[in-house]
Amino acid sequence: MKTDPRYGYYPWWPENGDAWLHPEDVSLARTLIPSPRVFTRDGESGPFVILHYGEVRLRVKRTLWQEVPGEGFEIGDWVEVLSRMRTNDPRTAVICERHWDERERGLRYQVAANDAAIPRWYAAIDLQHVEPPQIRETLRIEPQADDGADAWGIELDEADRDPF
Secondary structure: OOOOOEEEEEOOOOOOOOOOEOHHHHHHHHHHOOEEEEEEEEEEEOOEEEEEEOOEEEEEOOOOOEEEOOOOOOOOOEEEEOOOOOOOOOEEEEEEEEEEEOOOOEEEEEEEEOOEEEEEEEOHHHEEEOOOOOOOOOOOOOOOOOOOOOOOOOOOOHHHOOOO
């Protein structure tokens, strides 16, 4: 029976010492825990469970964490910030942070637009998934040197040349 993904955060350092962490992940974990950051638990590797926070991956042993309900948004997801009757400035952005708000008892998301984090935090009701923009190849045609051919590199017959 598959139980992952699960979501949770560490408002405290779970155990004395670092034995609950994979040895290669200790220094990274110390920069992220404790905090309200909500990790995604997704899979196992030997005695460790795998936690993700965007591109960051931690390997931890099963420990006491505060599990919270998931809402379907992950770090790196493209979203539209909805206006909601002018409560928000509408924009398209990428989720860059996901925290648990203890006071509101819910998840809050920070988004980034044009690689700059927006200071405001949003609830799931403020966001809607969108497809990321597609990069399209472009073709640019530039004039070439004048060597008897048309400036755009098109060979013209004498009858087609501009007499002026």
